[in-house]
Amino acid sequence: MLSIKPFRRLWVALSLSSLGDWLSILALVALAPSVTHGSNLAKTSSISGVWVVTLLPALLLGPIAGALADRLDRRVTMVVGDVIRGLLFISIPLFPNLTWIFVAKFLAGIASQFWNPACAASVPNLVPKDKLERANQLSQLMTYGTAPLAAGLFALLGWLSTALGHGIPFFHANKVDLALYFNGASYFVSAIAVYTLRQIGKREHSGRISVPSTAKAIWEGWRFIRHTPVVRGLVIGMLGAFCAAGVVIGLAPSYIQSTLDGGSAGFSLVFALILIGLAIGMGFGSRPFGDFSRRRLFGVTLTASAVPLTVIALVPNLGVVALFVFLMGVVSGIAYPTGFTIVGLEVDDDTRGRVFAFFQSTIQAILLAVIAVAGFIATGFSAAIGAVTGSSNGEVKIAHITYGAPGDNLLLLLSAVLVAFVGIQSYRQLDDRKGVPLLEDLITAIRDEPLKRVPAAPAADGQQPHGHAGLFLAFEGGEGAGKTTQARLIAIWLREQGYDVVTTHEPGATKIGMRLRALLLDTAHSGMSAHCEALLYAADRAEHVAKIIDPALERGAVVITDRYIDSSLAYQGAGRGLPTAEIEMLNGWATHGRLPDLTVLLDLAPEAGLSRRARSADRLEAEPLDFHRRVRVGFLGLARAEPERYLVLDATAPFAEIGQQIKDRIREILPDPVPHVSEAATGSFPAIPDHVPDEVADPW
Numbered sequence: 001m002l003s004i005k006p007f008r009r010l011w012v013a014l015s016l017s018s019l020g021d022w023l024s025i026l027a028l029v030a031l032a033p034s035v036t037h038g039s040n041l042a043k044t045s046s047i048s049g050v051w052v053v054t055l056l057p058a059l060l061l062g063p064i065a066g067a068l069a070d071r072l073d074r075r076v077t078m079v080v081g082d083v084i085r086g087l088l089f090i091s092i093p094l095f096p097n098l099t100w101i102f103v104a105k106f107l108a109g110i111a112s113q114f115w116n117p118a119c120a121a122s123v124p125n126l127v128p129k130d131k132l133e134r135a136n137q138l139s140q141l142m143t144y145g146t147a148p149l150a151a152g153l154f155a156l157l158g159w160l161s162t163a164l165g166h167g168i169p170f171f172h173a174n175k176v177d178l179a180l181y182f183n184g185a186s187y188f189v190s191a192i193a194v195y196t197l198r199q200i201g202k203r204e205h206s207g208r209i210s211v212p213s214t215a216k217a218i219w220e221g222w223r224f225i226r227h228t229p230v231v232r233g234l235v236i237g238m239l240g241a242f243c244a245a246g247v248v249i250g251l252a253p254s255y256i257q258s259t260l261d262g263g264s265a266g267f268s269l270v271f272a273l274i275l276i277g278l279a280i281g282m283g284f285g286s287r288p289f290g291d292f293s294r295r296r297l298f299g300v301t302l303t304a305s306a307v308p309l310t311v312i313a314l315v316p317n318l319g320v321v322a323l324f325v326f327l328m329g330v331v332s333g334i335a336y337p338t339g340f341t342i343v344g345l346e347v348d349d350d351t352r353g354r355v356f357a358f359f360q361s362t363i364q365a366i367l368l369a370v371i372a373v374a375g376f377i378a379t380g381f382s383a384a385i386g387a388v389t390g391s392s393n394g395e396v397k398i399a400h401i402t403y404g405a406p407g408d409n410l411l412l413l414l415s416a417v418l419v420a421f422v423g424i425q426s427y428r429q430l431d432d433r434k435g436v437p438l439l440e441d442l443i444t445a446i447r448d449e450p451l452k453r454v455p456a457a458p459a460a461d462g463q464q465p466h467g468h469a470g471l472f473l474a475f476e477g478g479e480g481a482g483k484t485t486q487a488r489l490i491a492i493w494l495r496e497q498g499y500d501v502v503t504t505h506e507p508g509a510t511k512i513g514m515r516l517r518a519l520l521l522d523t524a525h526s527g528m529s530a531h532c533e534a535l536l537y538a539a540d541r542a543e544h545v546a547k548i549i550d551p552a553l554e555r556g557a558v559v560i561t562d563r564y565i566d567s568s569l570a571y572q573g574a575g576r577g578l579p580t581a582e583i584e585m586l587n588g589w590a591t592h593g594r595l596p597d598l599t600v601l602l603d604l605a606p607e608a609g610l611s612r613r614a615r616s617a618d619r620l621e622a623e624p625l626d627f628h629r630r631v632r633v634g635f636l637g638l639a640r641a642e643p644e645r646y647l648v649l650d651a652t653a654p655f656a657e658i659g660q661q662i663k664d665r666i667r668e669i670l671p672d673p674v675p676h677v678s679e680a681a682t683g684s685f686p687a688i689p690d691h692v693p694d695e696v697a698d699p700w
């Protein structure tokens, strides 16, 4: 991942910026009480004040900043944000008073509210879609993984300050100043890294298209979330999960230190284990799941995180809690970046910043609110349980287990129930492989075997795909594999046996299709979005099936098509990185579930296929070699998943040899056997003109 230079730069900037955020919290939490005069309560309140000004910008500004960030130049937003934050933190040692600490931290928080969505929304523009998940995992890893790093660094800088203090009295008196200077410097280096990142580019708004007001943009962002099932599913899941996280964070200090007698060492251990678990989950957790649907993975991991939480709630033992907290970290570490990847893949560039901002600000708001009230609710529960059970010291004993503060356990258990509930809900909303059993899908993905196809969606009129009297054959493969050549040879062979044969192709077999083909292959449209491309190919296919394929099959003809749905799965799925299940659904809908009886896949290395081309490259052919390699792998994966419906042939073999193998296989499925004697007379090329219906124009 980090070999992609633009992403590497953004990642360095994100890491430095996150390190700066954590370091600033540690430094200010240490500094605030030391500049506060008065009682212990005043000093403690100054620490709370630091937390409040840390979280407040997200509550007040999250959605507005996200909407504005969508309209601003992301690179400039990030550079300015870094410089402002750097200056603010360097200014704190110069004006060391509580008011300025609060003001500076609050203003820096506002800058972060712009910086974070601009950064998150830029990642999908810097990496290929198939690498987006890894990119998000690395980003999340640094966002949270820098927390323990910052703690270590803070300790190191404190030690350095003390050492320097022996020679330079300034450092002797100001132990956290070095950390604040370091903090400022980390933002400046981040600014330089982002400044050199020209690929983030300017957000383009045509002068003719009106740009909505900020308020309208926010409203549209909220409406978008409400009306988009995928994002709604994510929101339900994330918010529920962070509610539970708030309960865990809110109760952890008292539960571990007092109820479990872990003391501060026990608390530090559990804190470290959840961070390590999160880091492992984010860094490596989704790897064993191979091609398993990321939408399903999000729902499954979210629901699964209820299991360790339940154990934590029911078993008040420090060792057990430590182990299951670690497991909870791993599972949540898989779910969190998976959710972000889904937003990156499925929310378009214009609204992505707003959606990320919505997530980040709502998550922080929920965390803050739940952390604040969790202790009170648990105490209330304990009191109620004490009143019901009549226990004088508030303890409850169930089957040899003594619950010292049963309200804590009850609240943790309720959180587990909430997580399980939202996990199942969001799984239902997000599921993109309906009809494929979950367990089977999971095992297949873990074994790295090709995934089963999603059953075709019923037609719009509710009908299932209809049977047909004829035979439907598709020729598939990469560029220049010999599809057209072999399709024509087979058509000649079949016609000579008296079969009614219709040869056709995609895209562009119909009048509408010809226009779509021109749009799709024109190199002038090189920036076409992957979604638009997939829809145009599906539109061409819908017309193709309705006007040519279905009528021909229904009258009993043999239809031979040069490319069909598999081309979309390979090019737009494997090539462009769109989710295969969605392309299947889209095309299932467009074609009423019409699938070929046999698909002949001509397999050829893209280097060889592209070099067979005689004319200049069209828009798809002009894609880089890597794209065509992914397409080839995509085709082979489809064939491996359903070997009975495919004939895979080495397209480097001579024409006649390939043709013979195709004939042998087709003979097995032809309505009437073709006599062998007739074959000798039919090997010749060029073609007999194909039958072309009146309304259909042949673009070739």
Ligand SMILES: Nc1ncnc2c1ncn2[C@@H]1O[C@H](COP(=O)(O)OP(=O)(O)OP(=O)(O)O)[C@@H](O)[C@H]1O
Binding pocket: 477, 478, 479, 480, 481, 482, 483, 484, 485, 486, 612, 613, 651, 652, 653, 654, 655, 658
């Ligand atoms: N088996 C083969 N060996 C060598 N050359 C071949 C073979 N099959 C086809 N060719 C040549 O490769 C070129 C491309 O063939 P063809 O047009 O049939 O491929 P295609 O898969 O339909 O290409 P496209 O993806 O552009 O539609 C032609 O010049 C054809 O003669």
Ligand SMILES: Cc1cn([C@H]2C[C@H](O)[C@@H](COP(=O)(O)O)O2)c(=O)[nH]c1=O
Binding pocket: 479, 506, 507, 537, 563, 564, 565, 566, 567, 568, 569, 571, 572, 620, 621
């Ligand atoms: C049907 C279909 C096609 N494509 C691509 C594959 C080729 O690059 C062109 C068609 O060109 P050809 O010379 O006629 O083979 O379009 C695709 O990307 N997705 C599809 O569904």
